[in-house]
Amino acid sequence: MAKLRRNYLKKQRKPIKVILVKILKGLFYLIIILSFASSIYLINNSKLFEPSITWEIRGDFETLTNQNNEINNSSIINKYFVETITHQYDDLIKSVLENKYLIELSQINKNVEKHPWVSKANAERIFWNKIRVTVENHDIAMQWGSEGFISSKGILYLPRFLISSDTPIGIVSKDNIKQFYIDFKKYQATLGSLKIARFERSAIDQLILENNIKVILGYQKQSERLDLFIKVYKNFKKCKKDRPTCIFDMRYPRDFAFSYSPL
Structure with a gap:
């Protein structure tokens, strides 16, 4: 009995040209990928995108x-x-x-x-x-003791280092800065050319003026008392810078007390 033989079709070999084209395509894509990655690396390490701050x-x-x-x-x-x-x-x-x-x-x-x-x-x-x-x-409208400054917006700020300033000195607690500065401006407007050198607020308000005058306003009716001081001071000739400090205590009803304190 004769054996059956199976015939297989021979696979055709791909032309070398086709193989080379595929290899070249692969190399081309690889080069593109490497070039892209290299560009990203170079850009990332260059100063082209480094932020410049002015x-x-x-x-x-x-x-x-x-x-x-x-x-x-x-x-x-x-x-x-x-x-x-x-x-x-x-x-x-x-x-x-x-x-x-x-x-x-x-x-x-x-x-x-x-x-x-x-x-x-x-x-x-x-x-x-x-x-x-x-x-x-911030500008410097006042000094807050020897610890910080008060701006013209009534904001307290406490820099690590202080610069010297000839602005008025304010003595008040942190909690009352805003109203304190508003009152300072009001007092200064009333005094006009008489400049405030120091403004202290504790239980009472006290002003020390640049011409060596201390004005005690108390804790109430400060505006009325300051108006009275202006009227009195216009006719007062005893206070001078080279003399002991003149003290006007305005806490008396429609009157005041005057005294000196040693330099």
């Missing part, structure tokens, strides 16, 4: 420090602080700039405003990697 400082802070170039003690610094203050701002925003492709301008503002000298910060994007931050510093 600072615009507003306020009379620099004017004040330029007028006080001498360091009086270890807690008071001079013009050096102006030159280094932007470096302090840079330190505050380092964490925000860690992801250079996703910088939140609002977070820059928030971080910069943590600095005690800063009243307001406004960051804006000038170009994809260029950011300008406008910083409005």
Whole structure:
């Protein structure tokens, strides 16, 4: 009995040209992928997208420090602080700039405003990697004892370092700063050319004027008593800067007590 033979079709071999084309295509795509990855790496490590921050400082802070170039003690610094203050701002925003492709301008503002000298910060994007931050510093309307300052908006701020200032000194608790500053402005407006050098508020209000005069207003009817002081002082010739301090105690009904205290 004859054996059956199976016939198999021979597989056709692919032409070498086809194989080469496939290999070349693969190499082409690989080169594209490697080029893309290399471009990303180079861009990521280049300074092309590195954030560039410029600072615009507003306020009379620099004017004040330029007028006080001498360091009086270890807690008071001079013009050096102006030159280094932007470096302090840079330190505050380092964490925000860690992801250079996703910088939140609002977070820059928030971080910069943590600095005690800063009243307001406004960051804006000038170009994809260029950011300008406008910083409005607190001004100095009053000194808060020897610990801080009160701005013209009635805001208390406590910088780590103090600069010397010839502004009036205010003595009051932290809780009453806003009303204290409002009353200070009211008293100064009433006094006109008589400048307040020191304003103390404890149980009573007391003013020390630049011409070596102390005015005790008490805890009530301060405006009326200050008006009376103005009327009395116009005709008073005994107080001079080189004499002992003149004390006007205005706490008497429709009257006052006058005395001297040693220099």
